Amino acid sequence: MVATLQVENLETHFPSRDGIVRAVDGVSFAIEPGEILGLVGESGSGKSITGFSILGLIDPPGRIANGSIKFKGEELTTASPERLRQLRGARIAMIFQDPMMTLNPVLRIDTQMIETVQAHEKVSEAAARVRCVETLKAVGIAAPEDRLKSYPHQFSGGMRQRIAIATALLHKPDLIIADEPTTALDVTIQGQILYEMRKLCRETGTALIWITHDLSVVAGLADRIMVMYAGKIVETGKIATVIERPQHPYTRGLIGSVPGAMPRGKRLFQIPGMTPALINLPPGCRFKNRCARADATCEAMPELAELQPGHGVRCHHPFGAEPLTLAEVR
Amino acid sequence: MTDATLPVAELAKTESPWKRIAAEFAESKLALFGLAVLVILLVAALVAPWLSPQDPYNLAGLDIMDARQPPGEISAEGLRFLLGSDGQGRDMLSAMLYGLRISLVVGVVSVVASLAIGAMAGMAAAYFGGKVDALIMRIVDIQLSFPAILVALILLAVLGNGMDKVIIALIAVQWAYFARSAHGAALVERNKEYIEAARCLGLGRSRMLLRHLLPNCMPPLIVIATINIARAITLEATLSFLGLGVPVTEPSLGMLISNGFDYLLSGVYWISLFPGVLLTLVIIAINLVGDQLRDVLNPRLKR
Amino acid sequence: MLVFIIRRLMQAALVVAVMSVLVFVGIYMIGDPLAILVSPEATELDREAIARSLGLDRPMWEQYLAFVGSALQGDFGKSFVFGQPAIGLILERMPATLELALIATIMSVLIGVPLGLYAGLRHETVAARAIMAGSVLGFSLPNFWVGLMLIMVFAVQLGWLPASGRGPTVDVFGIQLSFLTLAGWKYLALPALTLGLSKCALIVRLARATAREVMLMDFVKFARAKGLSEKRVIGVHILKNIMVPITTVTGLELGTLIAFAVITETIFSWPGMGKLLIDSIVHLDRPVVVAYLIVVVLLLVLISLIVDILYSVLDPRVRLGDAK
Numbered sequence: 001m002v003a004t005l006q007v008e009n010l011e012t013h014f015p016s017r018d019g020i021v022r023a024v025d026g027v028s029f030a031i032e033p034g035e036i037l038g039l040v041g042e043s044g045s046g047k048s049i050t051g052f053s054i055l056g057l058i059d060p061p062g063r064i065a066n067g068s069i070k071f072k073g074e075e076l077t078t079a080s081p082e083r084l085r086q087l088r089g090a091r092i093a094m095i096f097q098d099p100m101m102t103l104n105p106v107l108r109i110d111t112q113m114i115e116t117v118q119a120h121e122k123v124s125e126a127a128a129r130v131r132c133v134e135t136l137k138a139v140g141i142a143a144p145e146d147r148l149k150s151y152p153h154q155f156s157g158g159m160r161q162r163i164a165i166a167t168a169l170l171h172k173p174d175l176i177i178a179d180e181p182t183t184a185l186d187v188t189i190q191g192q193i194l195y196e197m198r199k200l201c202r203e204t205g206t207a208l209i210w211i212t213h214d215l216s217v218v219a220g221l222a223d224r225i226m227v228m229y230a231g232k233i234v235e236t237g238k239i240a241t242v243i244e245r246p247q248h249p250y251t252r253g254l255i256g257s258v259p260g261a262m263p264r265g266k267r268l269f270q271i272p273g274m275t276p277a278l279i280n281l282p283p284g285c286r287f288k289n290r291c292a293r294a295d296a297t298c299e300a301m302p303e304l305a306e307l308q309p310g311h312g313v314r315c316h317h318p319f320g321a322e323p324l325t326l327a328e329v330r
Numbered sequence: 331m332t333d334a335t336l337p338v339a340e341l342a343k344t345e346s347p348w349k350r351i352a353a354e355f356a357e358s359k360l361a362l363f364g365l366a367v368l369v370i371l372l373v374a375a376l377v378a379p380w381l382s383p384q385d386p387y388n389l390a391g392l393d394i395m396d397a398r399q400p401p402g403e404i405s406a407e408g409l410r411f412l413l414g415s416d417g418q419g420r421d422m423l424s425a426m427l428y429g430l431r432i433s434l435v436v437g438v439v440s441v442v443a444s445l446a447i448g449a450m451a452g453m454a455a456a457y458f459g460g461k462v463d464a465l466i467m468r469i470v471d472i473q474l475s476f477p478a479i480l481v482a483l484i485l486l487a488v489l490g491n492g493m494d495k496v497i498i499a500l501i502a503v504q505w506a507y508f509a510r511s512a513h514g515a516a517l518v519e520r521n522k523e524y525i526e527a528a529r530c531l532g533l534g535r536s537r538m539l540l541r542h543l544l545p546n547c548m549p550p551l552i553v554i555a556t557i558n559i560a561r562a563i564t565l566e567a568t569l570s571f572l573g574l575g576v577p578v579t580e581p582s583l584g585m586l587i588s589n590g591f592d593y594l595l596s597g598v599y600w601i602s603l604f605p606g607v608l609l610t611l612v613i614i615a616i617n618l619v620g621d622q623l624r625d626v627l628n629p630r631l632k633r
Numbered sequence: 634m635l636v637f638i639i640r641r642l643m644q645a646a647l648v649v650a651v652m653s654v655l656v657f658v659g660i661y662m663i664g665d666p667l668a669i670l671v672s673p674e675a676t677e678l679d680r681e682a683i684a685r686s687l688g689l690d691r692p693m694w695e696q697y698l699a700f701v702g703s704a705l706q707g708d709f710g711k712s713f714v715f716g717q718p719a720i721g722l723i724l725e726r727m728p729a730t731l732e733l734a735l736i737a738t739i740m741s742v743l744i745g746v747p748l749g750l751y752a753g754l755r756h757e758t759v760a761a762r763a764i765m766a767g768s769v770l771g772f773s774l775p776n777f778w779v780g781l782m783l784i785m786v787f788a789v790q791l792g793w794l795p796a797s798g799r800g801p802t803v804d805v806f807g808i809q810l811s812f813l814t815l816a817g818w819k820y821l822a823l824p825a826l827t828l829g830l831s832k833c834a835l836i837v838r839l840a841r842a843t844a845r846e847v848m849l850m851d852f853v854k855f856a857r858a859k860g861l862s863e864k865r866v867i868g869v870h871i872l873k874n875i876m877v878p879i880t881t882v883t884g885l886e887l888g889t890l891i892a893f894a895v896i897t898e899t900i901f902s903w904p905g906m907g908k909l910l911i912d913s914i915v916h917l918d919r920p921v922v923v924a925y926l927i928v929v930v931l932l933l934v935l936i937s938l939i940v941d942i943l944y945s946v947l948d949p950r951v952r953l954g955d956a957k
Contacts, residue, residue, distance in 0.1 A: 059855055089860030101851035106873050108947055116859040151949040167859060472648060475933065477892030484926070488659050522791075564775050568896060569777040571777045572911060587778055595796060599785050606778035613773040
């Protein structure tokens with residue numbers, strides 16, 4: 001079976017006055033139909049840029065400098081702009097972080113949804129409207145016929161995100177890239193949306209890449225997880241394996257900083273230091289300056305090595321079978 | 331006038347390092363070009379009596395036989411009309427240099443005066459608040475809702491011709507811009523700690539307004555003042571063109587253009603063309619400088 | 634909505650009342666109309682008779698009250714020069730001025746928005762810089778001088794277009810209009826271009842600034858992620874957002890344009906109410922000047938009301954009456 005998406009050695013660069021910003025630096029991964037992949041990292045790790053690279057929506061002067069992105073076997077990095085447009089919104093859909101900003105404030109909901117249908121299929125406005133109503137119902141919006149005639153500002157944030165999700169689902173895409181879609185929402189609404197997204201993917205066989213900085217969000221949602229740090233994947237594997245036996249010190253730090261992961265009463269863990277600037281990076285492991293285990297070997301960039309089948313770590317000093325304590329980094 | 335100029339110098343001393351502003355200003359080559367043109371024109375206007383081949387105000391020195399000579403022609407007295415001569419046999423170049431003087435004087439004087447009046451009114455409104463505020467700002471609002479050209483037109487119709495009258499009309503038109511801007515800036519500054527501190531020190535009201543509030547309201551006012559000099563010069567030229575501005579005997583650039591209008595249809599283009607080019611050059615130079623000043627002095631655009 | 638309109642109209646009435654006092658007092662001080670109207674050879678008795686017939690012998694406040702009384706009935710007095718009702722003279726010439734101002738506005742929007750949009754979306758290209766340089770020029774050029782230069786080039790040197798007058802008009806429901814015929818356009822083109830140039834420059838700058846702001850918004854990226862064509866992203870999603878400030882500014886500037894028509898009409902001998910105003914100021918024809926100003930104030934109020942309503946139509950987030 002052909003993977004829904006196969007990314008090989010992706011490099012996305014942003015030239016700037018001070019040098020090239022290597023926002024995404026040699027990222028490889030694949031995702032199967034119906035699979036949910038959690039892409040975790042802090043801001044500046046390149047996780048969102050990875051998502052936009054797949055859609056071919058990198059803001060100039062940024063560009064994909066190297067690598068290959070294959071969607072169902074079709075190469076996207078060399079595809080024509082028109083071909084990318086045909087795929088966007090139809091076969092590959094995206095949901096954005098801030099629902100208050102993703103809908104055009106001066107256009108009615110029906111305009112914004114119907115244009116999405118008609119951008120990819122020659123259907124009458126009436127037929128397109130019927131499709132919009134059905135999709136809105138599927139994401140749990142009551143009385144969609146009436147709501148379609150409203151403007152975005154007449155909805156709450158949660159409702160707007162449902163509308164954005166419905167818009168993404170209009171063409172039953174093969175792949176959805178969700179860029180922190182629940183971060184701006186209340187926790188209760190967050191839960192509902194997570195549950196519904198998971199259900200929709202399972203039912204339709206849609207692959208989902210869920211980009212987030214919040215490990216606890218993907219823990220209950222994803223099949224597989226991929227942790228990014230400073231433009232590189234540092235750890236990837238089955239969700240249960242990574243959460244229970246994190247091998248990279250950074251992943252371990254992330255888990256330690258999630259409330260509830262540690263025994264009650266213990267202080268939450270903080271990873272010391274800051275994400276490095278992505279301009280003119282020194283050689284070697286990019287986490288070494290914040291890492292308690294770093295030594296001379298870390299002056300060379302470690303490879304993403306498979307410790308077990310499907311569990312890869314980019315570290316010279318993986319934790320192995322060591323129990324999950326944070327004494328050494330504290 | 332001293333009220334307005336003194337705190338500018340103080341501003342330089344205390345708050346803003348001139349060097350930083352100069353460096354940021356110099357980042358735009360276009361603005362530097364504008365500044366250079368402006369300086370050259372200012373100097374030319376200043377030394378006009380020595381620069382001009384002829385005294386355009388000395389009517390006895392004009393020969394009607396020299397009227398409407400095209401550029402390059404030589405007058406009866408052997409003077410070369412580089413840019414031609416006007417309807418009364420005046421050398422255009424000389425008339426333009428003198429006209430530039432008048433335009434710049436009218437522009438600068440009216441703006442400085444409206445800056446002083448407007449800034450005082452606006453800050454007083456913000457400082458005292460309540461009824462004073464409501465009254466002053468309502469007058470400002472009503473005036474600003476009315477096109478400036480009409481206000482000036484009617485005022486001049488009432489006051490009559492003359493340079494002083496033009497300046498009065500321009501002040502009446504422009505003070506409201508400064509009042510509104512100073513009001514806004516002062517409202518922001520009023521609530522800052524240093525004003526509170528000055529108040530605690532028991533400083534008098536007028537001292538507080540002049541020495542503490544005004545310097546900190548200056549940056550936006552300087553920007554508006556620059557742009558408004560261009561507006562004032564244009565407005566003066568327009569009014570003169572309509573015959574409601576400066577007297578015919580001492581023509582400003584606008585008046586020269588207006589004089590040329592009578593001959594335009596017969597193909598005598600230079601009387602209107604050259605003063606207009608000079609006028610446009612002045613205005614563009616001021617606008618370029620003003621645009622860059624706005625970028626440099628606007629704290630919202632920084633960082 | 635209704636409450637909003639009523640409140641605005643009441644504010645307008647107040648402004649008009651204040652303006653009428655200011656204008657009347659101001660105009661009262663302009664020269665002595667008798668000096669112009671009566672020939673120098675006339676006897677003192679003749680002068681008094683004429684003064685009485687025009688109501689010029691009474692004190693100022695009496696003249697004002699008489700003026701307000703009749704103004705409320707739509708009578709602004711008779712023109713000293715034409716001997717006709719002043720308001721009639723103004724209204725007769727108003728369509729010409731409004732046509733000129735509206736055509737100038739439409740031209741400046743049709744030219745300015747695409748140029749500004751382009752300069753904003755492709756702000757690093759040479760063409761974008763050229764557009765911005767052009768807008769600085771358009772902004773700086775003195776309006777009246779542009780008019781003269783256009784006459785010089787297109788009327789005198791090339792002889793393509795007439796230098797003055799309005800030319801043939803078409804009667805539409807009793808209103809004379811130029812823009813319906815090609816011959817009319819020949820006369821309309823230069824004045825409208827002159828009047829619209831600086832507005833066009835303003836619109837270019839505004840459209841560019843707004844486009845640069847809007848193009849970075851998430852909803853534009855989302856529109857692209859939905860697979861919309863560039864044409865639709867720019868032509869609908871970005872353009873519609875740009876049109877909100879453009880409409881507001883253009884509408885509010887329409888008042889300035891009507892005022893500036895005074896100059897354009899003088900240059901091109903366009904038979905509008907602006908030219909009438911200048912003539913009346915020169916001839917000290919008080920009733921016409923007063924009537925003009927009152928009409929213009931009413932026009933300004935009406936325009937700003939229409940702009941507010943349009944604004945709420947274009948931007949659904951704005952609700953009329955919510956603002957204090």
